């Protein structure tokens with residue numbers, strides 16, 4: 078069954094206006110206690126599906142560990158919120174929307190109150206549309222994408238079935254040793270040529286571990302793991318939701334499907350919190366924070382060779398242990414209200430100047446003569462031309478969710494660490510954090526200053542949005558957070 082795309086478009090247009098729930102009818106009832114339920118849906122693709130983390134996709138030959146949509150539903154008696162974290166590189170807006178529409182229709186949780194994000198595991202198949210470099214807000218879903226949307230909705234439904242009285246606690250812990258800014262200033266005269274044939278950029282992404290030409294990183298890291306945990310009052314754990322600003326770890330077996338460190342971490346937390354034979358089991362999840370410019374490579378030292386999965390296990394287990402040890406002494410509460418805001422912003426697709434378009438045409442025309450060296454330029458030549466044809470404005474989904482005094486803000490981009498740090502600093506909620514790659518996928522979103530510096534994340538086709546996008550997103554997130562704050566008082 079194919080979703081009616083026109084209908085999707087029409088309903089999405091309505092959602093451009095801030096979607097909020099009318100105040101519920103239970104005026105005289107005492108505040109209901111919090112309930113929570115959690116479940117996981119397997120979303121592993123069939124073997125043979127393309128693995129999409131790198132530049133050129135290749136068919137999956139082995140499933141190392143199953144991929145999941147990890148689902149958590151919270152209910153304060155009047156309002157429900159659903160949080161879903163999927164083992165995917167990301168989800169196209171249409172895929173997330175299809176899932177959110179199922180949930181709205183079947184479970185009466187408004188789509189504004191549903192967050193669907195991707196972890197950014199690079200060893201999953203594509204849920205970004207027929208070509209992730211096609212720049213459109215709406216696409217027709219593939220069989221796998223329809224399957225993912227269905228499995229997300231089923232997971233949320235099962236979490237609803239499992240709703241039970243709960244108490245919640247918020248915490249955070251720093252894990253600075255696993256996060257490194259991957260954008261570096263290099264010594265004068267050592268910048269290699271970019272795919273556009275220029276070597277006047279100031280910053281290089283992934284300059285190579287132990288590179289003698291490194292000067293300093295071009296931005297900060299965010300070492301914080303933010304989390305909240307739910308348990309039956311005084312009893313079994315239900316779920317732990319966390320976010321950490323680490324792109325992914327990688328180092329999987331050849332042509333393997335894997336959930337990367339996000340999967341190992343979740344299992345480790347579930348082992349720590351779960352009771353032997355516990356039914357229903359604990360569900361842990363690790364959303365991606367703001368890691369567009371952050372990875373797991375310490376560039377100051379040469380990188381030692383490791384066995385497949387060795388490094389991701391190390392990171393996952395260490396972060397899980399840190400989170401586990403931060404659980405002691407948390408403050409628990411069960412009288413918690415919920416609220417959410419969702420908007421779609423009119424952000425412009427990146428403008429392609431005529432001379433760049435001309436470069437793209439020339440590059441394509443000359444490709445056969447250049448041979449192997451033309452792979453990267455040719456890839457960007459295609460992206461640049463498709464970007465030039467995109468409708469002027471996107472419908473960029475942003476969201477803010479309030480769980481008691483916790484605020485989660487979301488972006489649909491590979492968001493820079495400094496954006497996450499800024500939101501935490503400026504949010505009216507002390508307990509705030511950002512989840513990226515939520516409700517859509519729109520490429521990298523550097524802050525404006527990075528466009529002066531250059532590098533991979535700023536190239537047209539890697540970055541698909543206007544340079545002011547991160548400012549517009551920040552304004553919208555802060556505005557929604559302020560609304561949530563005002564509505565709660």
Ligand SMILES: [Zn+2]
Pocket residue numbers: 197324491
């Ligand atoms: Zn990425």
